[in-house]
Amino acid sequence: MSETDLALRANKNAAxxxxxxxxxxxSLLDAxxxxxxxxxxxxxxxxxADLxxxxxxxxxxxxxxxxxxKNTSLDNH
Known part of the structure; x- marks a missing residue:
């Protein structure tokens, strides 16, 4: 993977x-x-799926x- 791809991925994740x-x-930590x-x-x-x-x-x-x-299903068990 190129540096450009890594930078784009990091920016997408951050956004x-x-x-x-x-x-x-x-909070940022929770997110x-x-x-x-x-x-x-x-x-x-x-x-x-082009997400x-x-x-x-x-x-x-x-x-x-x-x-x-996920949290709702955990609460119901």
Whole structure:
């Protein structure tokens, strides 16, 4: 992977994390943990379904919904 690709990936990740903090009023640390523990982050990394082409706010919303779903299912067990 080229340095350009690495820089683009890092910028995309940072933008999604920042969008999480802004959209859902959570700390940068919480947003970072939520993002990197998500299945969505892995799918973005693997460029599945062109997710890496989606807007940061859209992806932040998808990550947040995944996080909420996982926490709801854990609470129900």
């Amino acid at each position: 999604i994390i920042l969008a999480l903090t802004e959209l859902f009023s959570i 970072t943990n939520i993002y990197f523990q998500s299945d969505t982050a892995r799918l973005i990394e693997e460029k599945v 890496h082409c989606r807007s940061e706010k859209y992806l932040a919303t998808v990550v947040w919904e995944e996080y909420q779903e």
